[in-house]
Amino acid sequence: MEALTLWLLPWICQCVSVRADSIIHIGAIFEENAAKDDRVFQLAVSDLSLNDDILQSEKITYSIKVIEANNPFQAVQEACDLMTQGILALVTSTGCASANALQSLTDAMHIPHLFVQRNPGGSPRTACHLNPSPDGEAYTLASRPPVRLNDVMLRLVTELRWQKFVMFYDSEYDIRGLQSFLDQASRLGLDVSLQKVDKNISHVFTSLFTTMKTEELNRYRDTLRRAILLLSPQGAHSFINEAVETNLASKDSHWVFVNEEISDPEILDLVHSALGRMTVVRQIFPSAKDNQKCMRNNHRISSLLCDPQEGYLQMLQISNLYLYDSVLMLANAFHRKLEDRKWHSMASLNCIRKSTKPWNGGRSMLDTIKKGHITGLTGVMEFREDSSNPYVQFEILGTTYSETFGKDMRKLATWDSEKGLNGSLQERPMGSRLQGLTLKVVTVLEEPFVMVAENILGQPKRYKGFSIDVLDALAKALGFKYEIYQAPDGRYGYQLHNTSWNGMIGELISKRADLAISAITITPERESVVDFSKRYMDYSVGILIKKPEEKISIFSLFAPFDFAVWACIAAAIPVVGVLIFVLNRIQAVRAQNAAQPRPSTSATLHSAIWIVYGAFVQQGGESSVNSMAMRIVMGSWWLFTLIVCSSYTANLAAFLTVSRMDNPIR
16 A cells, blocks of 8 residues: 555645744655655655754754656746745755756755756666856755766676677667767777667567578677676566577677666576576665664664665665665754854745845855765765765676576675775686685584584594585585584684674684585575575474364354443343333323324333334334434434444454464464
8 A cells, every 4th residue: 555655646746845843944856757756755854853863853844846757847947936935955856857957046046956866767877967057166966976887887898808799778778878988998999889779679689580691690699699788677688588589699698787776586587588697787785884774873764764674675766765865964964054053044035036146055055065974875975076976886796507506696796986896707617726625614513414423443533414415515526625623612603792703604704614514594694704505405493283172152142242231232222112112101191182193103111122122133113203302312222223233243253353363372
């Protein structure tokens, strides 16, 4: 239901405004196709409102405007409306066209503008070339780092020693973003071909069979052995499937998929679809080092956004995360302004009038924001002199294959804006590195995985078990020998208070052992310091529960109500019956004195009680109610009956359901 609400919100409400008596009011502009931008923005403001360490007693209020995609005119109109209300800063998540228009407006009005660029339809992002400010005062700050895909791709093809390759891009991708890459590739003597992929991907390859001869198709097939895909994840999946089905993809091919945003399931789809080697480049964010995952600089972030176990976090786009950190950056600036007591009040600005003067506190607020430094969902955020956030990190994944585990992906290297490439992309067969070596293997005894074999007097200690059989098979296949010993403390390994590790993990980290083998559990903490192989066994615990005997009682129909309730109902029926009888007799006397015909209602007590009981069980009965007093009594009784019967029906259904779900084990 939440997802439905998020999708419908831009259509239902084009403007959201939350404002009370506050000196901190910010504006936000999102495009109507921006997935979850408004929800994440409101979550950020809500988290900051709960943190008294940042803004003390002050709270952030906001106004949200939703515009059409790529509509600069509407963007300027809505921004002017926000400035009329009076805002300290503007946060936007739009495309490049709207961003350029908003940049000119915010520069003129001196309103700090934090801009988050969005991806066009899932395709790789290209740089937004914002217009330079005429007076040199740029009030637009790019919260999302500049596009560094060209730098990553150039280092990647250099590391892989490619001399000739083809680059595929879709219709949503702005090919002008490749100009710097092509210039540098030309200086290195690389032969690069470009080919556009239409939305109808099947047409890309089927048209080749009608326009090319067999020899030309063979040459084209050879060209496809090295390719870079600048496509959306869905487009790349369809592209690879089409290439495989038309027999244009070969098993010795190597394709590189480049996109800042791609999820783990989408990566696995690409890997399983491709025939040959696959490399994926995507943006990642550093994990939090705090003991509490949701703490950033003493600021608690909503668990929806910081806990990887939450499914909501996996559904967010990168632009959503930078939007959250933009609000956090503003709050940090507001906090420092309040501490320094250099606060400038908001001013209502009229964009239409030429005589309107810009906000006199804009320059001071902009300088405070630029001097800020936070650690949020995207890692470190700060702004350089060119008004950009420079920190960005990419992960490079590569295909692994074995007859046992099949195709999968593993992390090959990382690339960041400060250190460049960290790791190697060259394939090195494991067997060639281990041939003839003697490895030190640490283990922990646990039956039936690792056990001590019966030792003959004078012989070294021998081990046996399932894990030892796996180790022997690896040693035989890869040609290495091993010396095995037990961990000194007999533990698998966990992190101590001084950040060191004990057990088998500690032996590996300290380089006293080359390999550890036992029935060790793979945990995120252990996986962050050592490398694990693919799991070869899933160990689980099963619990048998005796099925409870069903207790059938003839009085279970009375369970929804307490005994006191039933007693009150039983007492109410004759009481109301007596009241009806008395009112009927009074009506009869009045009718006799007025020489009118007597009412048709039975004058006996048991008849009155029978009428009341019939109304209670909703069976009705023939009765003529003529007096106003009797109508009031009967109407009240019918209303009481309706409430009691409805409550009984609901409680009975709940009682029967709960009784079936009852677990005998507590």
